[in-house]
Amino acid sequence: xxxxxxxxxxxxxxxxxxxxxIDGVTTNPSLIAKSGRKMKEAIAEICSxxxxxxxxxxxxxxxxxxxxxGRYLARIASNVVVKLPLTxxxxxxxxxxxxxxxxxxVTLCFxxxxxxxxxKAGAYFISPFIGRLDDIKVDGVGLIRxxxxxxxxxxxxxxxxxASIRTPEHVRDCALAGADCATLPPKIxxxxxxxxxTDSGIEAFLKDWKSTGxxxx
Numbered sequence: 001x002x003x004x005x006x007x008x009x010x011x012x013x014x015x016x017x018x019x020x021x022i023d024g025v026t027t028n029p030s031l032i033a034k035s036g037r038k039m040k041e042a043i044a045e046i047c048s049x050x051x052x053x054x055x056x057x058x059x060x061x062x063x064x065x066x067x068x069x070g071r072y073l074a075r076i077a078s079n080v081v082v083k084l085p086l087t088x089x090x091x092x093x094x095x096x097x098x099x100x101x102x103x104x105x106v107t108l109c110f111x112x113x114x115x116x117x118x119x120k121a122g123a124y125f126i127s128p129f130i131g132r133l134d135d136i137k138v139d140g141v142g143l144i145r146x147x148x149x150x151x152x153x154x155x156x157x158x159x160x161x162x163a164s165i166r167t168p169e170h171v172r173d174c175a176l177a178g179a180d181c182a183t184l185p186p187k188i189x190x191x192x193x194x195x196x197x198t199d200s201g202i203e204a205f206l207k208d209w210k211s212t213g214x215x216x217x
Contacts, residue, residue, distance in 0.1 A: 001175045003163070004053075004090035004183035008035040008042055009032070012186045013049050014081035025051035026127075026163070026183040028083070029059055040076060047077035055105045055125070057083035058093075074102045081105045081124060086114050091121040096120025105161065119174040125181070130174070131164035140164070141173040148178035169193050 002023035005016045008031040016022045025046055032039050041055045056076070058069035070082040070093060081103045084090040089136060094104045103124035110133060118126045128147060130140025149158050159180035168191050174182050180183050184192075 001179060002052075002181035003171075003189065004055075004181055005050075005184045005189060006031070006163070006185050008032050008037075008046065008051065010035075010042075010045055013046060016186060016189060017049050022052070022175075023052060024054060024183075025050045025071075026055040026083070026161075028107075030055050031063075043073065043076050043080065047079050049088070051079060051184075053081045053103070053105075054079050055081045055083045055107075061087070061089060063089045063092050063096075066090065067096055069098075070097050070102060070104070083107050083127075086110075086118060089195070090100075091117055094118065094121040094123055098124070099208075107148075107163070110143070112143065112150050115147040115158075115160075116150050116156075119151060119154075119158040123158045125159050125161040127161045127163040127183070129164035130162055130170060131166040133164075134166070141170070141177050144174050144177040144179050168194075 001030045003021060004024040004026050005013060005022055005025045007013055016143060023065050032042055035042055047054045056073045058066045060066045060069050065082055068142040074080050082097060083105045084094055084108050094106055100114050105127055106118040106123040107127040109126050109128045115126045127200050128143050133140035144160060144162055151158060162174040162179040162182040165182055165184050165188055168188060171182050171192060
């Protein structure tokens with residue numbers, strides 16, 4: 001499964017990129033606003049840090065506005081993926097941009113039928129928000145399974161990008177459910193390394209090694 005970082009913080013992205021384990025980045029207007037930077041310069045720098053797909057979101061709500069913003073964002077760098085909402089206008093714009101060869105990440109997906117429409121509109125990614133579904137007592141990972149089944153039934157090429165990830169367990173469950181990608185806040189990515197038995201095992205090994213009085217070098 002591909003792992004993306006959900007951030008517009010350059011320091012966080014440099015740290016994540018250094019791991020060699022990050023495949024892409026997702027951003028949104030809230031993350032750009034939090035960074036305090038102009039969108040174009042922020043996206044351009046992010047694209048230089050992470051060579052994989054970098055989602056940059058249009059904020060227009062009408063079709064023509066989405067098309068204008070989407071084309072503008074796509075020109076920033078070759079690895080930009082234009083992010084559009086799962087609305088009627090968003091899917092109409094998605095169809096046009098996809099036909100022009102611009103990759104689109106359709107976001108704010110909360111049902112399998114929405115995901116089916118996005119695939120038919122030519123979406124490159126679909127972003128189901130599993131954490132927000134869990135918040136209202138709906139099985140978010142269950143939605144990943146449903147979308148995977150629908151896409152496999154009809155050989156849709158749209159990639160399932162699990163979003164609104166809240167825990168390392170979400171990452172595990174999405175991988176088991178067949179998500180192609182997951183986008184993680186930096187703190188969740190860091191938590192994937194952690195397990196108490198790993199820590200206690202290292203402590204025990206180091207203690208035993210110290211008792212030998214040896215040095216490897």
